Amino acid sequence: MTRDRMVTITDVAQHAGVAASTVSYVLSGKRTISATTRARVLASIRALGFHPHAGARSLASNKANVIALALPLRQGMHLPVLMQFATAVLTAARAVDHDVLLLTADEGAAGVRRIAGSAMVDGLILMDVETHDPRVPTLRELARPSVLIGLPAESDGLTCVDLDxxxxxxxxxxxxxxxxxxxxxxxxxxxxxxxxxxxxxxxxxxxxxxxxxxxxxxxxxxxxxxxxxxxxxxxxxxxxxxxxxxxxxxxxxxxxxxxxxxxxxxxxxxxxxxxxxxxxxxxxxxxxxxxPIPAGEVGGRAVELLMSKLAGEPVPPVTLLPPSLRLRSSTASIH
Amino acid sequence: MTRDRMVTITDVAQHAGVAASTVSYVLSGKRTISATTRARVLASIRALGFHPHAGARSLASNKANVIALALPLRQGMHLPVLMQFATAVLTAARAVDHDVLLLTADEGAAGVRRIAGSAMVDGLILMDVETHDPRVPTLRELARPSVLIGLPAESDGLTCVDLDxxxxxxxxxxxxxxxxxxxxxxxxxxxxxxxxxxxxxxxxxxxxxxxxxxxxxxxxxxxxxxxxxxxxxxxxxxxxxxxxxxxxxxxxxxxxxxxxxxxxxxxxxxxxxxxxxxxxxxxxxxxxxxxPIPAGEVGGRAVELLMSKLAGEPVPPVTLLPPSLRLRSSTASIH
DNA sequence: ACGCACAGTCGAAGCGCTTCAACAGTACGC
DNA sequence: GCGTACTGTTGAAGCGCTTCGACTGTGCGT
CATH class of the missing domain: 3.40.50.2300 (Response regulator)
Known part of the structure; x- marks a missing residue:
């Protein structure tokens, strides 16, 4: 096990002959950087194999670029469908540069509180929400945004998405x-x-x-x-x-x-x-x-909604995707 | 959305009338703390609803208490079995106070590098490893420990666990x-x-x-x-x-x-x-x-091995769990 | 020729935590 | 009554990053 220190943003800055903040701005694009400097910095990043330290980033910027996905693994649930949802969420999250932390349902409200409290994730997506889900009240009092896949009885103050x-x-x-x-x-x-x-x-x-x-x-x-x-x-x-x-x-x-x-x-x-x-x-x-159960769309939409909430934009409380009927050969008129 | 600042360790320290470091030591147990102080601190923690900031912790201590689980979601794999492995890993990880970050196989080596490089996880567990898995070379050059569920052709320098x-x-x-x-x-x-x-x-x-x-x-x-x-x-x-x-x-x-x-x-x-x-x-x-396929044992063992590696202890390169035959009513002697 | 706006860069502060060295007590053996 | 050995606690340094305010130059209108 090599005891190699991480490559830090300072290393990159030195290698490129700029200030650390410049490197940061190249990465985030929050300030204009000349094309030549940008190129030099990017080259150094590649040369040194730099990856920003997730913890440091989350500490300084107050965002972790991680979302939690609460997966039920309960009796009677059809796994393939569940996994379609999960994969959709994963893919959509990665597409907007977020990672996914897995949470089991049996950690319940305590798990939600732990994860959210530790600033480990920016927001949560809960799957297979029950009509009277014990995690829902917790979610409400949480500072972090969340999106539910499913529809609890009381949806006030929540964001839900599901097939209708x-x-x-x-x-x-x-x-x-x-x-x-x-x-x-x-x-x-x-x-x-x-x-x-x-x-x-x-x-x-x-x-x-x-x-x-x-x-x-x-x-x-x-x-x-x-x-x-x-x-x-x-x-x-x-x-x-x-x-x-x-x-x-x-x-x-x-x-x-x-x-x-x-x-x-x-x-x-x-x-x-x-x-x-x-x-x-x-x-x-x-x-x-x-x-069909549009797992991909639901998962994608859930991530989309969560990102909007993270950006502070208003979102509809309940999104019910309209069903579509696909005709095949198992139905016919009676005679 | 309440704009409430996190409850920090300093808040807890103030509330309990001790230094921040004392709170830290109460939490980690790395130094002896008198029973009375400990009690006071714990009370304050509960009173304020304190959760340590995961990013800050990982930055200061160089450990994230998160492991990555690379789940294949590929054709021909039997999902229930896969999920049994995953659940076993999740449960075992939670039991040793670690969370699990999900990684899809189709992010491949790049995903492994990204996750490991960002110090987002302490170690990785890869499932469904192929005989010539492209992620394996990457794993070797990584600073972070990993455990494979499965058995690649070249297992030198790796840690593998599977049913035999x-x-x-x-x-x-x-x-x-x-x-x-x-x-x-x-x-x-x-x-x-x-x-x-x-x-x-x-x-x-x-x-x-x-x-x-x-x-x-x-x-x-x-x-x-x-x-x-x-x-x-x-x-x-x-x-x-x-x-x-x-x-x-x-x-x-x-x-x-x-x-x-x-x-x-x-x-x-x-x-x-x-x-x-x-x-x-x-x-x-x-x-x-x-x-039977002992998914629970394999998953649990994988986490166990990873924790040992994280602790710097030596582990066997290959762990093959011995199979057991369970007699039921589908086999009989020929006549 | 002068000031102004703006693009491009920098230095420093600070996010919340861990950990180290140091210090104040207390207890004990002599 | 003095050194020795703890036990319990503290303050400060620093982890790697973002971000703010400040600074330098350049181009432009006048």
Missing amino acids: FAAAGAACVEHLVQLGHTELALLGAPQVVYDRDTGFARRTRDGVIAAAHAAGVTATARPCDSTYAAALAAVRALPHATGLIVHNEAVVDHVLTALRTMGRRVPEDVSVVAICPDEVAERATPELTSV | FAAAGAACVEHLVQLGHTELALLGAPQVVYDRDTGFARRTRDGVIAAAHAAGVTATARPCDSTYAAALAAVRALPHATGLIVHNEAVVDHVLTALRTMGRRVPEDVSVVAICPDEVAERATPELTSV
Whole structure:
């Protein structure tokens, strides 16, 4: 282990024959620097392999260029989707020169307080926010800005972004109704997810029920565990439904298999529309008509909103991305 | 947004009527402090809600109490397993008062250099290291310690930890051989994983082949994509194999379904042993005899090794955790 | 020819913490 | 009663950076 001292901004300044502050201004662009000086400084930086000391920078400038991402790693959550969100946040953050500190949900409010209090991060993004999330009050009293992916009950003073799941549910219903279906059913997330009162599951259900009501058709909502057995049981319990809405990535394949086993053809006998990532919808047989979950956009938007707040700009309290319905071959009109 | 200045160590010192350095020593325990003073200081800390400024701390002490975790998010990797590793690392790190900065693999060597150079982290843990990983040379020339989960070709000067996949493969073979099987087959990771020359896939294969050779039985190795179709094709292509080793979490269920469809009973007609997380093995029908992937242990050990290196203690260059075979109901002796 | 604005650069202060050397007490052996 | 050995506490230096005010020159209008 070589005991080599860090290359400091002073080293660079000396090497380039300028003052340390000049180097700083070259880096930040907060003051005009002549092209020749800039070039000389940049050359020295490269020559010496200089990287500004993050701690020193954060101490002096009061910004860390790091954001915290609170990732739930909880039961019943579909990991691939979660990771899509996470990757989107990571990529978006890196694009604006920020790093990402990982926070688990089980550190809860204390973790949020610790991270925010230590000035380790400039702001936070919380994923999978529950309707009554214990971290939300903490967030409010915090000096640091935050953005929630999800929608808690009380969103005053917060910034939230998510897919408009209610509208997504409604879109599914409307599509099926247009095709002539009058007996609809929603296969949702596992029961635990509802018990935890996670917003997205509930909002979809409410959207489906409301839209069905408005259209004058019947709609049953059922939670569904992520196993084949549960999917089979659910499908068996709904023999009259001709329009199925599946909002549970992990169970999509199982539902299709169960229908096949029961001799119900898709889409001839029963139409299926899913709310799930495109990959899942495309990989299914037959390919599923679906409302995609725009993880990339949501994650990107979350970072964008956070950056605006960091810059002191006003942001809308709630951003609900409109759903889009992608037609594939799992839905057909009833005859 | 309240414009409240941070609570500093000086504020705490004033409040407690001691010097700032005393507060620091109470916090770090690097000097003896009388019980009464300590109590007074701790009370002030709590009263003011003091959190040491991470940047200032890292600047003064030259340690950030943060480690970087380089997560691959690449094709063909099984996310749940990956997240188990990640969670294990996170938990272990938090247990020793360190936070975790997320790094994506696609930032590659540049990302490693940036993070390490900026003193933002004390050390790094890289997951899913490939046999010829471009980040490895960078790691060597770095001043910061690192630990690899995985095993590159040239491990000199590095610290690696992983399950002993070769031994795992061999353990599967030996188990099947003991049961009297003489025609074995390995269904492995998707082809892309081999193409990328990711170590674990290859090491299992080599372990299987070598053990089969040593035992005088035949063993065929096949990559296998993570789809039902691929699993079916693979099983069809191996009509004579009576002992199947599956090293691909995503395809375990598909293989069992495929065998069922073909009318081959498990374990009466064909024995199946998997190398996969316990949850996968237990959830399968029938429950699978398996070599579990000890993600928790590996992750924990990685953090442990990193902490030792940070403390300047010598550590073994390569730690291969011995596999264990867990008997369940998917293997039986041939008759 | 004179002053003014402005681009370009510098030096110094200070961010909040750790740590070192030094000092004031107290306790003990003789 | 004096040195010795602690224990407990302090003030000051400094970590590497940003940023503010000040300074120097140059170009321009008059």
